[in-house]
Amino acid sequence: MARTLSSALFALDPERAHRAAVRSLALWGSLGTPFGGVVENSQGVAIAGIKFPNRVGLAAGFDKDAEAIAGLFALGFGAVEVGTLTPRAQPGNPKPRLFRLTEDEAVINRMGFNNGGVDAALARIAALKKRAGVLGINVGANKDSDDRVADYALGVAKAAPHADYITINVSSPNTPGLRDLQSRPALDELLAAADAARAGTPLFLKIAPDLDRAGIEGAVRAAIDNRIDALIVSNTTISRPPLESRYAGEAGGLSGKPLRALAMAKLIEAREASGGALPLISAGGIDSGDEARRRVDAGAAMVQIYSALVFKGPGLAREIARALR
DSSP: OHHHHHHHHHTSOHHHHHHHHHHHHHHHHHTSOTTOOOOOOSSOEEETTEEESSSEEEOTTSSTTSOOHHHHHTTTOSEEEEEEEOSSOBOOSOSOOEEEEGGGTEEEEOOOSOBSOHHHHHHHHHHOSOOSSEEEEEEOOOTTOSOHHHHHHHHHHHHTTTOSEEEEEOOOTTSTTGGGGGSTTHHHHHHHHHHHHSTTOOEEEEEOTTOOHHHHHHHHHHHHHTTOOEEEEOOOBSOOOOOOSTTTTOOSEEEEGGGHHHHHHHHHHHHHHHTTSSOEEEESSOOSHHHHHHHHHTTOSEEEESTHHHHHOTTHHHHHHHHTO
16 A cells, blocks of 8 residues: 555655645544554663654654644654744745655755744644654744744744654755854854753754864754754755756755765764764665664664655655664
8 A cells, every 4th residue: 555655646746745645644643553653672762861662763844734743653753853843834935846856766845944833733733642752843943034043942932842852953955044053153042042942851953964074063062062962964955966867956955865975974973073972863865774774883873764755655664663673
């Protein structure tokens, strides 16, 4: 059934296929655990006092509005991260804004934090009767905000009662000027405000793979200085390795298989910069149990996947979780 569903989705425009996948998972999740539930590893992993049942998380961006949490846990994920959520609803960038690079097993997106706003998503989360794994809420700033630091602090404060952890996303390339917040002293100001608003909820920071070594070192130091609990390395890239698809020239963030080498390099840089003082979660180009194992061996406590689901299908989370037992 999963293979048939994947084939049907590939016949659709990428954004329509994405919406269909979210709706299907929302429906299936309401029916119980149609894919067998979270894969429990004997030891799991603990980050910031949170016990993750396995080392595989869903990266933010798939379930932007927290519509399909139960269905996603049913795919085997140990953690599901929803969002990015902004204080106010916003439509995102003009369409088309999502491109499937089939020849490269990659995706380019310039979605622009399209979401229904933090309040609507949190109402759905509050209505969940239970959740099988760890829930992360990814927060960001509105595109037209006059005070982006205040946007993040508000998002953290609202999400804190509902999240197992909250991710500060300053690494999307699709909101003009957002990545500037990765540099000090702007990052220190933002993280200090988020720390003050968290009410004890663990905070993670998500950074871009396009930071140079000095940028990685600065972000790691800011995270440690401001009591951030983990670093997600990394988001999509605006760089363009050799690509075969006709969509290679589209603007936006590139994810998927071509990001693999860069994501690994930045993980290693973050490990060296942190000296083990900050748990690392690796994302970008992970599409198999073998690749996930390489990231763990390189210093990642956990991995996150998203784009590989497009090409490998919904059984990938379970496959990776079992490979990392």
